[in-house]
Amino acid sequence: MPEPQTWTRRSFLRRLTVLAATVAAGSLTASYASFVEPRWYETTRLQLSFPNLPSAFHGTKILLLSDLHIGHHFELSHLKDLITKVRAKSRT
Numbered sequence: 001m002p003e004p005q006t007w008t009r010r011s012f013l014r015r016l017t018v019l020a021a022t023v024a025a026g027s028l029t030a031s032y033a034s035f036v037e038p039r040w041y042e043t044t045r046l047q048l049s050f051p052n053l054p055s056a057f058h059g060t061k062i063l064l065l066s067d068l069h070i071g072h073h074f075e076l077s078h079l080k081d082l083i084t085k086v087r088a089k090s091r092t
Contacts, residue, residue, distance in 0.1 A: 038074045
């Protein structure tokens with residue numbers, strides 16, 4: 001029968017360090033997913049030209065919003081803020 005492992009001060013501190021690093025990495029990942037990523041907006045402007053486009057559509061702007069994931073990390077108040085920012089940018 002194998003002998004039970006004895007804990008030395010060094011092995012205890014090593015395991016404690018690994019545990020602390022794992023908890024810290026998890027906490028940082030959760031914080032990034034909760035507070036940084038949901039409010040990271042990326043804007044790409046494209047100016048397209050279509051030779052056969054009817055004149056009724058000249059000057060038309062099209063907006064595409066994607067991957068908002070409204071729910072746990074992205075609330076409706078964040079959507080209102082995003083729409084306000086989009087409207088402000090579209091005037092420039």
